[in-house]
Amino acid sequence: MKLPFRGFNAILYKEFLVVLRDPLTLFFMFFPPLIEMIAFGYALDNDVKHMAMVVLNEDRTVESRQLIDRFVNTQTFRVVGEVQSVDEMAAAIRQGKAYIGLQIPPNFTRDLHAGRNAQVQVLIDGSSSTIASSALNTALGVSFRESVFRLLGETGRRELPVEVRPQILFNPAMRSPNFFVPGVIGVVLQIATTFATAMSLVRERERGTLEQLLVSPLSRWGLMLGKLVPYLCIGMVMASGLIAIMNWLFHVPIAGSLSALFAGIVVYIFCLLSLGLLVSTRAQNQIQALQMSMVFIMPSVFFSGFIFPRETMPWIFYAIGSLLPTTYFIELARAVILRGASLADFWQHLVILAGMGLALFALCALRFRKKIG
Amino acid sequence: MIACENLTKKFGHFTAVDHVSFTVSKGSIFGFLGPNGSGKSTVIRMLCGLLEPSQGRATIAGHDVARETERIKSLIGYMSQKFSLYDELTVHENLMFYGRLYGLSGAGLLQRRDELVALAHLEPYLHRRAALLSGGWRQRLAMACALVHKPSVLFLDEPTAGIDPVARRELWDLLFEFSSMGMTLFVTTHYMDEAERCSHVGYIHMSKLVVCGEPDDLKQLPVVNPPESKRLDVTCDHVTVGLQAIRQLPGVRTATVFGQSMHLLVDESVSEQSIRERLAGVGIHQADIRPIAPSLEDVFVALTNRNDGDGR
The missing domain is CATH 3.40.50.300 (P-loop containing nucleotide triphosphate hydrolases)
Structure with a gap:
């Protein structure tokens, strides 16, 4: 009698009981992902608003004050203080009291009315590139608007010769949680599920129960599938929780269908669990399992497009990203959640994830030797 | 099987x-x-x-x-x-x-x-x-x-x-x-x-x-029962004191304590009388001496000693 999944029902029964009886493991599966999700979700908000700005107004006219108001009205800057000299302004930025210094020279209004080039200096703290580029864009925008409206007034034309009317689709408010949170779900799921399965077989090895399983007629496919299914269920519960948090705590709407999203999640978790099992067929103890899992988790954080767009990466990192399940899941999740894409638009991603999952699962069942030593 | x-x-x-x-x-x-x-x-x-x-x-x-x-x-x-x-x-x-x-x-x-x-x-x-x-x-x-x-x-x-x-x-x-x-x-x-x-x-x-x-077969092995030797059980008071004395006796090959008694492997020629005399010399006047069969432990000790000897 040679059944390919022999012993599966026994392992499934045991594994469910073991997992549910072990509150510590459950806690460590559920709690860190929730914290990570909340932390990432808030911390990765790089919408830059109300940056501290110091002002050195040497002109002190209505026009110069109007200009300062224009800066403040963009919502990007807020005035935190007036300074009396360029040195003082530079010091404020150096000390971190302000990101931006706005210097309006004494002859600003005079030059403006004389039709000469009226100059204003903006000092930007470049130590944070996101903040600096946002500040730079806003400052240039303010100067451009001022110039254009003055020119319009001089020529007597009412309207701009050319006007671009941008319309932002899918995330009209351009909120960064909408971009980041689906990615966070991908990364957080990976950390929790890969560790969980990576540990489960290794723990049996350490305790000696693996030996007991190996002398039984249990088949390796039965063992692997029995180990995987309970964690797949737990992973789905976790994913549902994370999606709920995304929707209710971070107010990220799900534009596409929920069933499409969950189809992606099932296949993705299957993939991750197989990866964890693969680790556990190699690792001899829990420390090794942890370290080996980290080898897969770290690249997923950096090269999957979770934070940094993959298109701008050097080819080698782009290539690494192409090998990671997380990359495909994040692209799929963003498409479904933000752009309302259907599975028909992203079926390739699903196929790639399923292919990876099946290949990893087959690999760990085949690699797993029913011998010790 | x-x-x-x-x-x-x-x-x-x-x-x-x-x-x-x-x-x-x-x-x-x-x-x-x-x-x-x-x-x-x-x-x-x-x-x-x-x-x-x-x-x-x-x-x-x-x-x-x-x-x-x-x-x-x-x-x-x-x-x-x-x-x-x-x-x-x-x-x-x-x-x-x-x-x-x-x-x-x-x-x-x-x-x-x-x-x-x-x-x-x-x-x-x-x-x-x-x-x-x-x-x-x-x-x-x-x-x-x-x-x-x-x-x-x-x-x-x-x-x-x-x-x-x-x-x-x-x-x-x-x-x-x-x-x-x-x-x-x-x-x-x-x-x-x-x-x-x-x-x-x-x-x-x-x-x-x-x-x-x-x-039982192992206990009959020649290596366990060397020729011209016998195994004795000696039960007496102050058994550790007695052991030191017995070990000095010519013809005693091994002597080991087992609780209140000692197990001896001695030459055939060693008489009960000589053992009693030796014990009396250290103040032990009461001793119960009887022949015994080797235990499995004796078998393994004998075999281990022989094998270690071979190995060196």
């Missing part, structure tokens, strides 16, 4: 089991003895198909353990050194798990569980988690789990290590019961008194099988 032929296992340059050959017949209790690290567990693991032999072969009921591993799995039960159980599961759940693992289900599974519970007297702890059981109960449960599929050969790797004497005796009573039902038992142990109870014993030392046979 079990047959090994030049069974050898090498881990790199280290030879853990070196050309071991023996046979175990059906229904016997085979005691496998040897110090820690001598290769006992490695032999068991090879016989259970957990380790691939480097050389030689072993069969169980005629099936090669390395090539027909799946075939032998239904024939053997294995209780490992650590009584490997799932601590999170209760006694009942552990039994149900192992039952399912061996393909039992439904009424058959429940019936087998009831049989095992009755056999190992596990009723009082049926719904207690394995983690909360004491050593003796863990061992009973582990044994019940190993028996779930009614194996014809049961391997027990140090089943009595770390459990109390009552549980130890009860386990042995069970083993005799199994043996009388035709089950073959392969037991490793450190305890000489357990070895004495086995129908056959093998002694492994430094990866090599030193001797194998029935305890």
Whole structure:
């Protein structure tokens, strides 16, 4: 009698009981992902608003004050203080009291009315590139608007010769949680599920129960599938929780269908669990399992497009990203959640994830030797 | 039932089991003895198909353990050194798990569980988690789990290590019961008194099988009973003082204390009278002297000494 999944029902029964009886493991599966999700979700908000700005107004006219108001009205800057000299302004930025210094020279209004080039200096703290580029864009925008409206007034034309009317689709408010949170779900799921399965077989090895399983007629496919299914269920519960948090705590709407999203999640978790099992067929103890899992988790954080767009990466990192399940899941999740894409638009991603999952699962069942030593 | 032929296992340059050959017949209790690290567990693991032999072969009921591993799995039960159980599961759940693992289900599974519970007297702890059981109960449960599929050969790797004497005796009573039902038992142990109870014993030392046979036969071996010598038991007061004195006596080959007495291996020519005189010299006037047969421990000590001598 040679059944390919022999012993599966026994392992499934045991594994469910073991997992549910072990509150510590459950806690460590559920709690860190929730914290990570909340932390990432808030911390990765790089919408830059109300940056501290110091002002050195040497002109002190209505026009110069109007200009300062224009800066403040963009919502990007807020005035935190007036300074009396360029040195003082530079010091404020150096000390971190302000990101931006706005210097309006004494002859600003005079030059403006004389039709000469009226100059204003903006000092930007470049130590944070996101903040600096946002500040730079806003400052240039303010100067451009001022110039254009003055020119319009001089020529007597009412309207701009050319006007671009941008319309932002899918995330009209351009909120960064909408971009980041689906990615966070991908990364957080990976950390929790890969560790969980990576540990489960290794723990049996350490305790000696693996030996007991190996002398039984249990088949390796039965063992692997029995180990995987309970964690797949737990992973789905976790994913549902994370999606709920995304929707209710971070107010990220799900534009596409929920069933499409969950189809992606099932296949993705299957993939991750197989990866964890693969680790556990190699690792001899829990420390090794942890370290080996980290080898897969770290690249997923950096090269999957979770934070940094993959298109701008050097080819080698782009290539690494192409090998990671997380990359495909994040692209799929963003498409479904933000752009309302259907599975028909992203079926390739699903196929790639399923292919990876099946290949990893087959690999760990085949690699797993029913011998010790 | 079990047959090994030049069974050898090498881990790199280290030879853990070196050309071991023996046979175990059906229904016997085979005691496998040897110090820690001598290769006992490695032999068991090879016989259970957990380790691939480097050389030689072993069969169980005629099936090669390395090539027909799946075939032998239904024939053997294995209780490992650590009584490997799932601590999170209760006694009942552990039994149900192992039952399912061996393909039992439904009424058959429940019936087998009831049989095992009755056999190992596990009723009082049926719904207690394995983690909360004491050593003796863990061992009973582990044994019940190993028996779930009614194996014809049961391997027990140090089943009595770390459990109390009552549980130890009860386990042995069970083993005799199994043996009388035709089950073959392969037991490793450190305890000489357990070895004495086995129908056959093998002694492994430094990866090599030193001797194998029935305890009574082993005690007749020439190396254990050197020519022109006899074994005596001397029971007296102040036995340690007496021991020092006796060791000085010409013709005394070995002298070892056993509780209130000492065991001597002496030349045939050493008389009871000379022993009494020597003891009286250190103030011991009362001594009970009688001839004894060698114990298994004497057998293993003699064989180990001879082998160590050969090796150097």
